[in-house]
Amino acid sequence: MSVSTCPSESRQRADGRTDVAPVNSLDERDRAIVLATQVGLPLVPDPWGAVGREVGMSGEEVLARMQAMQARGVIRRVAAVPNHYRLGYVANGMTVWDVDDAHIDRLGREVAAIEGVSHCYRRPRHLPHWPYNLFAMLHGRSADEVERQAAVLRERLGEACRDHRILYSSRILKKTGLRLAGAQPGAASKDTERRG
């Protein structure tokens, strides 16, 4: 079950690894709230009450459960997800780097801290076709701006980096808030999706 439209934000431990909460941290009432809000939060003065009417709970309970889920990191935040292109960020570069495995954990954290990097992950190589093991997303108003940012990353990675590429997105083929399989279509969408 998952609904994030962006990769996830996790608490970092001191060693840079990621803590993941137990799977069973949601009960059925939490799940009902997740199902009812995965397409969006109702745009009405009392959104908790509106969600509560969908799921048969009071607005107070919905709010308390969402606060608890946010405290546990199940909800990263309740926020707007902008369309990059419509905000003028027309150059969205996925930069990929072939970094020496011996140094990637330290360098990954350093690269992630550079201004402009929105997401940064270590991922598996697929040799021989795909040698890149470090991914960093950059967003700019032009390809030049992304390339200036990438040059900063290149310098930081130094000799540990053998090769890199910038893969620009040229078309959004699909972008949705995810739908849980088995969710009731439209059940949660009346308030927020009706005008599409």
Next chain:
Amino acid sequence: MTLDDLDAIDRLLINRLQDGLPLVARPYAAVADELGIAEGDLLYRIERLREAGVLSRFGPMYHAERLGGGLTLAALAVPEADFERVSEAVNAFPEVAHNYRREHELNMWFVLATETPERINAVIDGIETATGLSVYNMPKEEEFHVRLHLPV
């Protein structure tokens, strides 16, 4: 609606809403107070920005793994002549959350999100069957940073 159609309040609002709504009894009223506008004006603006597609989404952002789900990034090398067919076949899977064309030999990149971690492999098998192509599965092995913020 283009960027030029956004007024100063719209811009403040977009920046503010990327940071997250406070989880309080009247959350929109709280943000409206911060910005010095009326609650109704704020609600109208969010609705308009969503309708215009400036905002893709407004609501809770759930952490897939902490919900007990599976999440991965995957890619395909799609022959140009076959791109539309493959795009439709991939997008038809409800587990495909987003899908981008990128300019590389691996020219289709999509995020899979599933109810359970074990489902990821089944969906990948399904996509390989539906497209006739090999999926490059690239699950995250380490997360160094996630914080998208696009100031306007």
